[in-house]
Every structure is written in structure tokens, then in C-alpha cells.
């Protein structure tokens with residue numbers, strides 16, 4: 001007898017794509033779940049699989065019975081990708097619908113409780129009929145005995161594509177219907193930064209080629225996802241760049257957006273996402289902070305968002321922004337972190353500059 005570190009084993013795969021497809025095929029109803037704030041891979045993997053399941057059901061005469069549940073917020077472009085597929089969105093603080101009791105629960109693009117919070121009790125009541133399809137290095141194995149894991153995959157849609165092929169009885173993703181190929185391609189493109197990141201390899205490009213052969217419209221998708229910002233976001237970016245300060249001795253860049261900036265740009269608080277990445281294009285910048293002033297019931301506060309480069313600069317150590325943000329009452333990861341300071345922007349900036357190494 002071998003000993004395992006938990007009752008359900010460690011974060012290792014337990015099924016092949018074919019085995020999982022056969023298991024899914026034996027279930028009459030399924031709910032597909034993914035991590036909170038779903039991105040392109042989360043939406044793409046669940047939508048593709050739901051469509052494949054429903055297509056099999058339609059051809060065999062049974063009612064279509066796979067649906068996707070998402071924990072908001074969703075990207076602006078999500079409804080276009082979802083089309084007519086049955087989807088439910090759970091707003092923050094809401095519980096998943098209680099009335100529907102599926103035979104199978106399939107979780108894509110995560111296997112961690114901390115990314116599944118709104119669904120936790122729903123899953124906990126159904127652990128024995130839950131499956132995970134994921135590509136992350138870590139996860140909680142206890143969530144599912146059926147685990148299709150490929151840690152070498154750039155996106156969760158890669159193992160999902162294999163499951164879809166088996167379900168539909170085709171020998172290549174190039175033969176998948178375009179309404180399944182399109183969400184798969186979305187996951188592959190977004191998780192690789194449109195084929196720029198270091199996770200791009202021959203398998204990624206082969207699947208991309210097959211999906212294009214299946215009829216995916218690359219240009220249309222690219223425009224939908226990457227060229228769909230509101231003008232207010234551009235006006236806000238203009239203000240963020242105008243505020244840029246280079247702290248030469250620390251090789252840092254700091255950008256600031258006041259509540260007045262948001263008002264004059266006509267922008268919502270969420271519209272500054274991604275701005276913190278812009279100054280990283282300069283090699284001498286090893287750390288970036290974006291300060292955004294906001295207010296809630298208790299008054300004004302400043303959100304700090306930080307990114308740092310893994311290589312530092314010219315012999316200088318990389319900045320551990322988790323440590324910096326911990327000093328400010330926040331935290332996160334060494335390369336990406338955040339904090340919330342209960343103070344107006346100028347006061348918050350002083351605290352940040354003192355905390356920077």
C-alpha cells in the first residue's frame with residue numbers, strides 16, 4: 001500500500017482525455033465552472049466543452065443539458081463569445097442557483113478552492129461527481145478524483161480540445177465545428193498574449209493552425225477582444241501617462257489617477273486595468289506603481305497596483321512587490337501585488353515612495 005499526502009492524493013492527473021470524455025458522455029446533465037473573474041481561457045474552455053456536450057446530446061436525441069456558471073465580473077466582450085450557449089452569471093455576494101442538481105460538475109482552468117469561492121458549497125456537496133481540467137502547477141486535489149491535468153499546456157483549452165474531439169468522434173481539432181473551435185482559439189490566444197509569451201511552443205502553434213483550419217476568424221476575434229475598449233479608457237490612459245514620474249535612483253515608474261481624472265475622462269474605476277504594464281517596456285524601469293484614488297462609504301482611499309521585473313536592472317536586485325505592498329497593508333505575489341491605503345493620493349504616494357527599496 002502506498003501512502004498519499006491527502007485522502008484524495010496529490011495534484012496529479014488521474015484520467016486521460018479519452019477517459020474523461022467517456023465519463024462526461026455517460027452523464028446526462030453537467031454544469032461547467034471556472035475561476036472567479038473569468039478570462040479568455042476560462043470562458044473559452046467552458047464554452048467549448050458545453051457546446052461539445054450539447055452537440056452530442058442533440059445528435060443522440062436527448063435534451064441539451066450542459067450550462068456554464070460564471071462568477072462576475074466578466075470581460076466586456078464575453079456576451080459576444082457566449083452567443084446562444086446557456087450561461088448564468090453570479091454577481092458578487094450571490095449564491096449559485098440551488099434548484100438545478102447536475103449529474104456532473106466540470107471545472108476548467110483552475111483547481112484551487114481560493115479561485116472557486118462563490119461555488120464552494122455547491123461543489124462540496126458533489127465532490128464524487130466533479131472533474132477538473134486544468135494546466136496550473138498547483139491545485140487542491142480533494143476537489144475532484146477525475147483530474148485531467150496538463151501542466152505543460154499553455155492554456156486549459158489544450159486538454160479541453162482533446163476531450164471535445166473524443167466526444168464528437170473526430171480525429172483532429174481541425175474537424176471541430178467552428179462554434180467550438182472559436183472559444184478554444186480564444187483561450188489559446190489570450191493565455192499566450194496572442195502568441196507572444198514564453199509558453200508558446202510547437203503544440204500551441206499546431207493547435208492554433210488546426211483551429212484556423214476549422215474556420216476560426218482570427219481577425220474578428222482579435223478585434224473583439226483586443227480592440228474593444230471604450231474611448232473613456234483611452235482618455236484615462238492619456239491622463240495616467242501624463243502623470244508618469246520616473247524615480248531615477250530606484251529605477252521605478254509611478255503613475256497617479258485622481259478621482260478628478262476618472263471624472264474628466266468619463267471612466268469607471270475598473271478601466272485602468274493594464275496601465276501598470278505600460279512603463280515596463282523601458283529596460284531601466286524595474287518596478288512600476290499605479291495609484292488610483294477612489295472613494296467609498298468611509299471616504300477617500302488610494303488603490304496601489306504594482307508590477308516588477310524578474311531580472312531587476314543592471315546588477316540591482318528585482319523588487320519584491322509583495323514585500324512593498326505588505327508594508328502598505330496589502331500583498332500578493334513577488335512580481336504582481338496591490339494594496340489599499342486609507343488616504344488621499346498625495347499622502348498615499350509618500351507612503352509608497354518610502355516603502356520602495
Ligand SMILES: [Mn+2]
Pocket residue numbers: 041042109135154155156191
Ligand atoms: Mn488558463
